[in-house]
Amino acid sequence: MKxxxxxxxxxxxxSLNATVYHAEPRFTEEITEIFENARKYDLKIALRGxxxxxxxxxxxxxxxxxxxxxxxxxxxxxxxxxxxxxxPGLTLESLWQFxxxxxxxxxxxxxxxxxxxGGCLGMNIHGKNNFKMGTIGENILEFDALLPNGxxxxxxxxxxxxxFYSMISGMGILGVFTSITMQMKRVYSGLVNVKEWNxxxxxxxxxxxxxxxxxxxxxxxxxxxTARGTSLGRGxxxxxxxxxxxxxPDPDETMRxxxxxxxxxxxxxxxxxxxxxxxxxxxxxLGVWGVNTAKYIVGRDKDYLQPHAAFHFxxxxxxDWEKSYGKYGLIQYQSFLPRETALDAWTEMLKISQQRKLPxxxxxxxxxxxxxxxxxxxxxGFSLALDFKITKNNRAKLSEMVxxxxxxxxxxxxxxxxxxxxxxxxxxxxAFLGSEVINKFRxxxxxxxxxxxxxxxxYERVFGExxx
Amino acid sequence: xxxxxxxxxxSTPLTPQKRAILVGASSGIGAALARRLxxxxxxxxxxxxxxxMLETLTNEINLKHGETRAIYYIHDVTDYEAVxxxxxxxxxxxxGIDTFIYNAGxxxxxxxxxxxxxxxxxxxxxxxxxxxxxxxxxxxxxxTLKNGQIVGVSSVxxxxxxxxSPAYNTSKAALTTxxxxxxxxxxxxxxxxxxxxxxxxxxxLIKNAKKLFWVIxxxxxxxxxxxxxxxxxxxxxxxxxxRLVMFIVRNTPSFVFRKLSF
Numbered sequence: 001m002k003x004x005x006x007x008x009x010x011x012x013x014x015s016l017n018a019t020v021y022h023a024e025p026r027f028t029e030e031i032t033e034i035f036e037n038a039r040k041y042d043l044k045i046a047l048r049g050x051x052x053x054x055x056x057x058x059x060x061x062x063x064x065x066x067x068x069x070x071x072x073x074x075x076x077x078x079x080x081x082x083x084x085x086x087x088p089g090l091t092l093e094s095l096w097q098f099x100x101x102x103x104x105x106x107x108x109x110x111x112x113x114x115x116x117x118g119g120c121l122g123m124n125i126h127g128k129n130n131f132k133m134g135t136i137g138e139n140i141l142e143f144d145a146l147l148p149n150g151x152x153x154x155x156x157x158x159x160x161x162x163x164f165y166s167m168i169s170g171m172g173i174l175g176v177f178t179s180i181t182m183q184m185k186r187v188y189s190g191l192v193n194v195k196e197w198n199x200x201x202x203x204x205x206x207x208x209x210x211x212x213x214x215x216x217x218x219x220x221x222x223x224x225x226t227a228r229g230t231s232l233g234r235g236x237x238x239x240x241x242x243x244x245x246x247x248x249p250d251p252d253e254t255m256r257x258x259x260x261x262x263x264x265x266x267x268x269x270x271x272x273x274x275x276x277x278x279x280x281x282x283x284x285x286l287g288v289w290g291v292n293t294a295k296y297i298v299g300r301d302k303d304y305l306q307p308h309a310a311f312h313f314x315x316x317x318x319x320d321w322e323k324s325y326g327k328y329g330l331i332q333y334q335s336f337l338p339r340e341t342a343l344d345a346w347t348e349m350l351k352i353s354q355q356r357k358l359p360x361x362x363x364x365x366x367x368x369x370x371x372x373x374x375x376x377x378x379x380x381g382f383s384l385a386l387d388f389k390i391t392k393n394n395r396a397k398l399s400e401m402v403x404x405x406x407x408x409x410x411x412x413x414x415x416x417x418x419x420x421x422x423x424x425x426x427x428x429x430x431a432f433l434g435s436e437v438i439n440k441f442r443x444x445x446x447x448x449x450x451x452x453x454x455x456x457x458x459y460e461r462v463f464g465e466x467x468x
Numbered sequence: 469x470x471x472x473x474x475x476x477x478x479s480t481p482l483t484p485q486k487r488a489i490l491v492g493a494s495s496g497i498g499a500a501l502a503r504r505l506x507x508x509x510x511x512x513x514x515x516x517x518x519x520x521m522l523e524t525l526t527n528e529i530n531l532k533h534g535e536t537r538a539i540y541y542i543h544d545v546t547d548y549e550a551v552x553x554x555x556x557x558x559x560x561x562x563x564g565i566d567t568f569i570y571n572a573g574x575x576x577x578x579x580x581x582x583x584x585x586x587x588x589x590x591x592x593x594x595x596x597x598x599x600x601x602x603x604x605x606x607x608x609x610x611x612t613l614k615n616g617q618i619v620g621v622s623s624v625x626x627x628x629x630x631x632x633s634p635a636y637n638t639s640k641a642a643l644t645t646x647x648x649x650x651x652x653x654x655x656x657x658x659x660x661x662x663x664x665x666x667x668x669x670x671x672x673l674i675k676n677a678k679k680l681f682w683v684i685x686x687x688x689x690x691x692x693x694x695x696x697x698x699x700x701x702x703x704x705x706x707x708x709x710x711r712l713v714m715f716i717v718r719n720t721p722s723f724v725f726r727k728l729s730f
Contacts, residue, residue: 006559008613015481019564019613043560056478061563331481390481399482422481457478457563464475 004037009065012052012112014322015329015390015422018059018457020046024067028087028178031066031146038064038453046456047172049119050091052112054332055422056457057123057171063455068118068176074098075179082184083141088118088177096309097257104184105308107139112315118177123419124169124373127312128218128240131367135378137168138371139183147175148449166444169373171418173459174448189243190254191305192218198299202233202350203343205365206382209237210339213367217241218311223363224296225350225386226289232350235363236299240311260309272319279324283389288361328390330361333402334420336368339381341412346384349405353386356401358394360386374441375433377417385420399423418458429462438463476511476536478563487562489513489555491545491602492572494521496671497621497693500686501569503529504694506537513558514540516572545572545598555605567697568606569619570599575636580729588635595639600646607650610659617660619697620647624665624705627714631729651702660700664693667710682707 004021021043023034038045046060048067059065072089079102086095093113095106108127110120121143124135133139142156145167153175155164167174199205205221213219216239223235248254282291315321322330337345353359364385371378388398402421406428409416415432416424430438441463445452479485488505492498494516505512506529516522522540529538539561543554559565573595576587599620610616625633626640644663651661668683684707692706705711 005612006609008615011481013481016479016484018479019559041556056480061479062560329481395482395484402482423483460475460478461480 004064009048009051009059011055011057011059011329012322013054013329013331013422014325015054015331016056016059018056018061018065020060020063020065022065022067024070026070028071028146031176031178032150034064034066035148035453039451044455045453046459047118047122047176047454049089049116049122050114052110052115052119053123053419053458054330055418055420056461057419058119059457060455061457066176069116071178072116076181079104082186083181084184085179085181086117088116088121088180090117091115092117092120097260099184100187100190100255100260100308101257103187103251103255105187107133107183107185108136109312111313113309113313114316117180117182118172121168121177121180122170122172123417124371124376125419126366126368126378128220128366130378131213131219131369132217133185134369135169135371135373136182137165137373140164140168140180141183142181143167143177144179145175145177148451148453149447151448152178162444163448165372166374166441169375170441170444171375171456171459173454173456173463174444175454187242187255187308188245189248189251190256190259190307191243191248192240192308192311193243193303194238194240194306194311195301195303196236196238196299197301198234198236198296200234201231202347205233205235205237206339206343209365209367209382212237212239219367221365222295223360223365223384224292225353225360225363226285226292227296228354232347233363234296235365236296238311240306243305254307260307272317275318276320276322276324279318279321280326283324283326283361285357285359288359325387325389326391328392328395330387330389331398331402331422332385332387332420333360333405334383334385334417335405335409335414336377336379336383336417337381337409337412337414338379341414342382342384345408345412345414348408349384349386352401352404353388356397358388358398358401361389362387374437374444375418377415379413379415383417418462424462426462426464476539476561476563485563486510486566487512487564488567488569489515489558489562489565489606490569490571491515491543491598492570492621493540494518494525497666497669497686497689498569498571499525500690501571501693502538504687504690506533508694510537510567511562512538513562514538515543516540517542517544545601546593548597548601551601552605555602555609559609565606565609565616567617567619568602568610569621570602571619571621572598573621573623573639575625575633578633578635580631591635591639592642595636596642596646599643603646603650607654607659611654611657614658616658617662617697617700618647618650618654619662619664619693620644621664621666621693622647624667624710624714624717626665627718628720628725630725660702662693662696662701663703664689664696665703665705665710665714667705667707667713669706682709 007022010017044063048058048065051058069089071087074086076085082104110125120136124137126135218240227234366383493514519542526538526540622644623640626644629637647663668680689706696704
C-alpha cells in the first residue's frame with residue numbers, strides 16, 4: 001500500500017476542508033493494515049465513501065480517512081430474485097446501471113446517485129418513498145463487517161441483531177462494512193408516472209404529503225422559502241408511481257442505461273458541466289426570489305412520464321451544482337417533525353429566516369415513518385431540508401439562527417439527520433436521541449472498538465465529551 | 469471558574485477553525501502573538517523550552533476564552549530529531565494545520581573584543597538550525613496541501629554584519645534568506661511565507677541593552693504580525709519605520725560602516 005500522506009479532503013457542500021491522511025485500499029485485506037498503522041501512529045480513522053454528506057461525517061482532521069470507494073465490486077447478483085451482494089464502495093449510480101436493464105431498481109435511493117452503499121448504510125439514508133419502503137436499512141438482508149477489535153461478523157435482522165440495527169445508522173463508528181446483501185425492487189419500465197401541482201402554503205403542502213403519500217410510490221415537495229405572509233411555505237408537490245406490467249409498450253428500451261442517462265446540455269445549448277457558473281449568478285436573495293416566484297407562477301398541474309434517473313437524482317441534474325453556492329459553500333438544515341407539530345414549528349422557522357434576511361434558497365419536504373435503527377432521524381411526520389448559502393460575513397448570523405432552529409425543533413419533538421446538519425451540538429444530539437440510546441451506542445462502541453480507533457469530526461462533535 | 473474543555477473544538481462550516489503552531493511561545497513576541505491569535509479565534513499549539521511559563525500562558529489563554537484554544541508541548545528547538553514525530557503528533561491533536569510560526573531566538577551579548585565559538589554556535593542552532601528542522605517538514609506538508617502560511621520571525625539585525633553581534637546577524641541574515649527561498653518555492657503552491665523583521669521589542673533579548681530607541685511592546689509587534697498574516701504579506705518591519713532606516717543602513721558604504729561602533 002502506498003505511504004500515507006497528509007492531504008486536504010472536503011465535504012459535499014464545499015463548506016469544510018480537513019487535513020487528513022487519505023487511505024484508499026484496493027483490497028479488503030488492506031483495511032487491517034490501515035488499522036495497524038492507526039495503532040502504531042496513534043491516529044483515529046474516519047470511514048468515507050463518496051464524501052457526499054453535507055457536514056463532517058467523512059472527515060477527521062489530523063486522522064486517517066479510510067476511503068472505501070475503490071472496494072466497489074458487485075459480488076453476486078440474482079436477476080430472478082433481485083438479491084444483490086456488493087462491496088461497500090459500490091455507488092448507487094453503478095448499482096442502478098447494473099440492475100435496471102434486467103428490470104430492477106434500488107428500493108431506496110438518495111437525491112444523488114454518487115453515494116456509496118457503505119455510506120448509505122452508515123447514515124441509513126431515505127428516499128422520496130420513506131413512508132412506504134422505509135430507510136435503506138429496512139431493505140438490507142445481511143451484511144459482513146470487520147470490527148476494529150479484529151472480529152469479522154455477519155449481521156442480519158435475526159443474526160447479531162443488535163449490531164445490524166446499530167451499524168446501519170451508526171455513522172461508520174462501530175466497524176467497516178465489507179459486503180452488503182440487499183433486496184432490489186422489481187420494475188416493469190424505465191419510466192415513472194409523475195404528477196405535479198402547486199400548493200399555495202405550508203399547511204396545504206403538508207396536508208398534500210399526508211393525504212397523497214399512501215396512494216403513491218414516491219412523494220416530495222418543493223418549498224419556496226422566499227414567499228411570505230399567506231403564501232408562506234408554498235411550493236409544488238411531485239408524486240411518482242412505477243408503471244405496472246405491460247403499461248410500458250417498450251420496457252427494454254426505457255430500461256436501457258442510455259435512455260436513462262441525464263442529458264449533457266441544458267436546453268440543448270449550455271453544456272451542463274458549465275451550468276453551475278451560470279447558476280451562481282442567481283444565487284443571491286433577489287435572484288432566488290425571482291426564480292422561485294417565476295417557478296411557482298408558471299407551475300401548472302402536470303402529468304407525465306419521466307425516466308427513473310431524472311426523477312430520483314435531481315441533485316445530479318446539474319453537475320457540480322453545489323459549486324454554484326460559491327467559495328464558502330452551503331449548509332443544509334434538515335429537521336424531522338411529528339405531523340402534529342410540523343406546521344407551527346416550520347412556520348416559525350421560515351418566518352425567522354425571512355426576518356433575519358437569511359432565506360433558504362431551496363426547501364424540500366418529504367413524508368416519513370419511524371424505523372427501528374438505533375441512531376434514527378425518523379418520525380411519523382415530515383422532513384424539511386433547507387439550504388443556506390454561506391457568505392464571507394454571514395457565518396455568525398447563520399450560526400445563531402440554526403441554534404434557534406434547533407431549540408424550536410427539539411421543543412416540537414423533532415429529530416435531526418447526521419448526514420446533513422453540520423452544526424448540531426452534543427447537547428442537542430443528547431436531547432433528541434435520549435440517554436438510553438447513547439449509552440447503548442457507547443456500550444456497543446466499547447465492544448466493537450475498545451481502542452476507540454474509529455471516529456470522525458462528526459462523531460467528536462455530536463458524541464463528544466459534552467455528551468455524558 | 470469556567471470549566472475548561474480538554475479537547476479542541478472541531479471545525480464546522482459555520483465555525484471553521486484556524487490552526488497554528490507557534491514555536492518559541494513562552495515569552496516576548498511569541499507569548500503576545502499567542503494571546504493575540506487566541507483572541508482572534510485561532511487554535512494554537514504553543515511550543516517552548518520553559519515548561520512553567522508555557523503552562524501558565526496556556527492556562528491563561530484557555531481560562532480567558534472559557535474553552536481550549538491553546539495546547540502546549542515542551543520542546544527544545546535544538547532537539548532536531550524530535551521534530552518530525554512531534555509535528556505529526558501536534559497535527560493529530562490540532563486536527564490540522566494552517567499556519568506555522570517560528571519565533572524561537574536568542575541574542576547572546578558578546579563584548580566587542582570577545583570571540584566565543586560556543587555562544588555563536590548556540591545562536592546559530594536556535595535562531596537558524598531549529599528553524600530549518602521545522603521548516604523542512606512544514607514546507608513539504610504545505611506544498612502537498614497547496615495551502616498554508618509560514619511566518620518566520622527574523623530581525624532587522626540580519627541586514628548587515630555589525631561589530632557587536634556577528635553570529636546573531638549571521639543567524640538572522642541566513643533565516644531571512646532561507647525564508648525568501650521558501651517563498652520562491654512555495655508561493656506557486658498557494659503557500660504564503662511572511663518574514664518579520666522586528667526592530668527593538670521590549671523582551672528578554674534586549675533587557676541589558678543600552679541606548680535603544682523606538683522600543684515597542686511585544687503586543688504591538690504581535691498586532692503588526694497578525695495584521696500582516698491576514699493580508700498575506702511577504703515581509704514586514706515592526707514598527708514600519710524601520711523599513712526606511714534599514715534602506716539607509718543597507719546602502720551605507722562599507723568604509724563608513726567599518727568606522728561605526730554599533
